[in-house]
Structure formats: C-alpha cells, structure tokens
Amino acid sequence: MALRGYASVKSGFSPARALKLWHDVALTRVRGGIGDLTERQMLILLTIYLETPPHTVRGLAAKLGVTKPVITRALDTMGAMGLVTRKRDPADKRNVIIQRTVDGALYVEALAETIVKHADDGRA
Amino acid sequence: MALRGYASVKSGFSPARALKLWHDVALTRVRGGIGDLTERQMLILLTIYLETPPHTVRGLAAKLGVTKPVITRALDTMGAMGLVTRKRDPADKRNVIIQRTVDGALYVEALAETIVKHADDGRA
DNA sequence: CGTATTAATTGCGGCTCCGAAACAAAGGGG
C-alpha cells in the first residue's frame, strides 16, 4: 500500500501534513502581526464562537480547565480589542453573559479561512 | 450537490471543521498544561523540525519575519526545555547552528498526533 | 432580616515577553 497507514484512513491527514498546516498558519499569523492572542485567549474566543450560548465566566473556566481570573482578564483584553462584549444577566445579576461581536466574528472567520487555505495547500 | 461547496472540493475541510479542530487542539494543550510555548516559539520550533537544516539565528529571523533577539530568546527558553540545542559553526564561528533533540522531536510528534486525532473526530 | 453561598473582579508579587539599541566576537579586504 505504500501509504504507510495514513492518507487513506479517515481524514487523509498525515502527521507531516498536520505539522505543515500548523506551521503555515502560525507563519501567516506571526508575519501578519495578528499573533496578539495567547493560546488560552484563542481557546476562549473559539469556545465563545463555536459553542451555543449563553457563556458565563464560571462556565468557561470550568469547561476550559482554567481559573476564573484568567477568563476575566482575557475578556478585558479581548473586549478592548472589540472581539467580545460583556453583559450582566438580568435574571441573576451575579452572572456575566459573554456576547459575540461583529469584529469577533470577522476575526474568527479570518482564522478559519487561513486554516482552510493552508489545509488545501499541497492537496491534489 | 447538497455538500454546500465544501467537503468534496480539495481538503474536505469546511471552515466550521477547521475552527473546531483549532479549538480541540488548543483545549487539549491548555488542559494538559502544555501551553508553555508562544505562538512565535511554536513557529520557530516547527520550522526547525520541518525545514531542512542548517538553521541559523539570522536565517530563522529573516524567514519568519521577526527580529533576531526573538530567536535568541526563544532558543534560550526552548533550550532550557531541552527542545533544541545550539552549536557554533566551525567554519564560520559567527554563526550559530540550531540542532534538534530527541525531546524536541517527541514534543513535535505529540503535537502532530493531537492534531491528527482531532482532525479525525467527527469524520466518518 | 441576617448569615452563608455563589459569581465575578481586583491587588499583589513574580515571571516572561517584546523592541530598539548597545555590545562583543569573528571574518574580509585593502
């Protein structure tokens, strides 16, 4: 089979191609000076934009396995960048609801495009 | 045909799946406490392990679009982690040759496995 | 009511990173 067990299994994604994808996307982001977000912050942002609302500080902290201050400060930073917004829950004013923004959606969409584009590279 | 333009084109990689992949990998790394490397550092490490040697500080800085101190410091950090090694070029002692290590190879390999594993998730 | 519990934020000390510039070491040319 000469395929070494990859490329024909499920995803057609060999380790070598996976690493090249990671490298290419990182290169695009670093060269573009878009690398402002920590891996944690990126994780938080993606969770907000991928999973179904509502999102709270407590919920995100538990789901991602980090402490609450990490979430709070990440929201500060990303809020200043315009990527997310905070709102107090009217029902229970202790809770903070994290909301998406247009700029945040654009940011996430741009990341997705970068990934897809490089995932196609070197493909037939 | 009902595939919405994706999934059958080149990579079978829709934007949604690309984002989920990024999210899942980041989650694995953050939860595992392996998120020690900056995006820049990760880029440097992958370049060292993917592109053909020899690698120099100057070469990496030019290729990745960052300043030389960034490379020097990243090598300090990753050197302390045992992921790379430095050696002076015997031919031209101004140059520093960056070399791979067993631990570095294992680290990169583990990342590749994580990516491939999550790329397969949700796949048929 | 008054106290305990829960949610989120903030203060503090420590660590790392960054960019620009200064610095040391090595090579090349006249």
Place this chain on the structure above:
DNA sequence: CCCCTTTGTTTCGGAGCCGCAATTAATACG
C-alpha cells in the same frame, strides 16, 4: 595590520499574563 561588515547576544525599559488570595456584589435560605 587596521577598519568595516556581519552575526549573535545582552541590556534596558515597558508591557502583559499568571496564580493565589482578598474583595465586592447579588442571591438563597433558615
């Protein structure tokens, strides 16, 4: 041999993130 260029490192000042612990605000409950 001296000077200029190249390579990499270090210094300096500034900024950000982290974890832990204390704090503020709101709710639940006896």
